[in-house]
Amino acid sequence: MIFQQQLRIPGPAPLPERVVRAAGKPMIDHRGPEFAALLREVLDGVKRVFETENDLVLFTSSGSGGLESAVANLVSPGDEVVCCVAGNFGERFAGMAAAYGARVVRLEAEWGQPVEPADLEAVLEAGVVFITHNETSTTVANPLEALVRVVRRHGRISAVDGVSSIGSMPIEVDRVGVDVAVSASQKGWMAPPGLAFVSVSERAWERAGTALAPRFYFDWAETKKFQRDGSTPFTPAISICYALQEGLRMMEEEGIQNVYARHRRLADATAGGLEAMGFPLFAAEGYRSPVVTGALPMPGLDVNAYRRLLREKYGLVIGGGQGKMTGKMFRVGHLGYVTDGDVVQILWAMERALEDMDIAPYDGRGLAGAARHLSEEAVPAAL
Ligand SMILES: *Cc1c(COP(=O)(O)O)cnc(C)c1O
Numbered sequence: 001m002i003f004q005q006q007l008r009i010p011g012p013a014p015l016p017e018r019v020v021r022a023a024g025k026p027m028i029d030h031r032g033p034e035f036a037a038l039l040r041e042v043l044d045g046v047k048r049v050f051e052t053e054n055d056l057v058l059f060t061s062s063g064s065g066g067l068e069s070a071v072a073n074l075v076s077p078g079d080e081v082v083c084c085v086a087g088n089f090g091e092r093f094a095g096m097a098a099a100y101g102a103r104v105v106r107l108e109a110e111w112g113q114p115v116e117p118a119d120l121e122a123v124l125e126a127g128v129v130f131i132t133h134n135e136t137s138t139t140v141a142n143p144l145e146a147l148v149r150v151v152r153r154h155g156r157i158s159a160v161d162g163v164s165s166i167g168s169m170p171i172e173v174d175r176v177g178v179d180v181a182v183s184a185s186q187k188g189w190m191a192p193p194g195l196a197f198v199s200v201s202e203r204a205w206e207r208a209g210t211a212l213a214p215r216f217y218f219d220w221a222e223t224k225k226f227q228r229d230g231s232t233p234f235t236p237a238i239s240i241c242y243a244l245q246e247g248l249r250m251m252e253e254e255g256i257q258n259v260y261a262r263h264r265r266l267a268d269a270t271a272g273g274l275e276a277m278g279f280p281l282f283a284a285e286g287y288r289s290p291v292v293t294g295a296l297p298m299p300g301l302d303v304n305a306y307r308r309l310l311r312e313k314y315g316l317v318i319g320g321g322q323g324k325m326t327g328k329m330f331r332v333g334h335l336g337y338v339t340d341g342d343v344v345q346i347l348w349a350m351e352r353a354l355e356d357m358d359i360a361p362y363d364g365r366g367l368a369g370a371a372r373h374l375s376e377e378a379v380p381a382a383l
Contacts, residue, residue: 005311008346009319010136010164010292012186012193013336015243019190022246023239030238036230038241043227045248046197049256050166050181052173054199057223060237063163063184066196068096069218070159070180074128074204076212077101082129082156084115084147088137088323093130093161100213111138111325114287117146124154128207131158134165137322139283139294139331141169145176152177157207163187163196167251168263168291168335179204185240188263188291190247190336194240247336262375263290266334266343269373273347274332276369277354282329291335292319296328301359303330309356314349340374 007014015023028034039058047056059065071093075081081102083094086109097104107123109115115131129151134141144160151158159180162171166181168188173181179201186193200208200220208220217234226233251259270293271281279295281288297303303320304327310316319331332346347366355362 003315006314006316006342006345006349008333008338008342009317010187010331010333010335011184013188013190013333014338015192016190016247016250016337018250019243019246019337023192023243025239025242027238030235031231033230035236035238035241038238038245039227039230039232039236042241042245042248045245045252046183047199049248049251050171050173050183050199051175052181052199054173054201055205055224057198057200057220057227058232058236059196059198059218059223060194060232060234060240061196061218062193063161063182063187063196064092064096065218066163066182066184066198067093067161069196069198069215069220070130070182071096071100071102072213072215072218073208073220074157074159074180074211074213075100075102076210078103079127080105080125081127082107082120082123084109084120084129084131084142086113086115086138086140086142087111087132087135089135089161089163090130090132091323093132097130112140112282113284114140114142115147117143117150120147120150124150124156128157128159131160133160133162133171134169134289134291136164136289136292136331137325139289139292140287141165141289142287144171144178148176148178157203159204164291164335168259170260173199185244185247188259188335189244190250191243192240194237195244260290262339263335265373265375266338266340267291267293269340269343269370270332270334270346272373273343273366273370274350277347277351277366278360292331292333294321294329294331297330298359301354301357303327306330306353306357309353310349313356314353316346316349318346343370343374
C-alpha cells in the first residue's frame, strides 16, 4: 500500500507524524539524567490527565500488565473480590483475579448494557472491586462515578481498567475517588503499544502492603522506589516514553477538555452515520463509548467479508467483534489522533462498500446522518 491505511480499530490507534519522529530518537542511558527528565515529564503529564495527586507507577508492558499489577498488589490468595463483567475485558480482569487465587464474585451485565450501580450494592461483601471503565468489546462506557460511589460507601477498594478510556474521556481519579486506575500508551495517548501506567491511592498502598499475592516485575513498591530517583527497576521502553512525551504535549496543546469534546463529537457523528445507513448500534443508548462505536450487520451482510473489502479496496481497517460476538458485529475506533474529516472518510467507504456488496445503493445517507454532529472544520487547528 503506497498510501497510509486508515487504522480505525480501538487500539493500537494511529500515530501523528510528530510522535513517529519522537519515537525514532537515539537511545539514552536509562539510568542517566536525560531519562530522569523524560520520566518526570511523562509521569507528570499522565497524572494531569488522570487528574490525580496519587503516585503513578509505569511499567513496560501492554495494558494487561498494568491490570495484572493491580491484581498482584491488591489480592491475597483466598480473598473474595468482586469483578464487574459486561464484556471481554471484564472477563479478562476476572480471569487474572482467579489466576492469583482470588475467589471471584461476578457481577454480570448483558453485553451492550452497562453495569448497574444498584446491582453492585447487592453483591458488595468483598474487598477489592474490579471495574472496566470503557468496555471496548461491547462499546459501552460504564457509569464509573456512580459505581465508585457505591464501592466507597462500603469502604472497599476500586481497581479500574481505564486502558481505553483515560486520555479520551474524563476520569477525574481524585474527585471520583478511584483507588487504582490503569491505562496504556496505545489507546487515546497517541503513542505505540508498550507502556502501562497505574495510579495508586493511599488506601491502595495500605492494602498492597499486606496483600500476599506473589509479585516481582509488577511490584508497585519496588517501581516507586526506583522512580523516585528518576529511573525504573528494569530497562524501560525508552522509545515509547519519547513517543508518549510528544503525545502528551499534543494533548496539552489541544487542551484536554477539547480532546474529550472531540472524542464525544466523533462518536456521535459515527453513530449517526451508521444508524442512517441502517446498522443497529450495539451499545445501550446513553452509555455509548466516546472512543469506539459498535454495530450489528443488517440482514444479508457478512461482517468478515465486509471488513475484508473495506481493508482491501478502501484501506480502511475496522475492528470485528470479540469473544462471543466474534464475526457478529464490527467496531469502529475513533480514539487519539482522529478528527472529523476521518469520520467522513470512514462513513463514505463503509457506505460505498455496502453498494459493492449489493446490500444497498450509495446515496450519501451515512454522511448526511453524521453531518449535524461534525465540526465545521475538518481539522481542528490545534492538531
Ligand atoms: C486495549 C484494552 C486493554 C489492554 O489490552 P493490551 O492488549 O494488554 O494492551 C485492556 N482493557 C481494555 C478495556 C482495553 O480496551
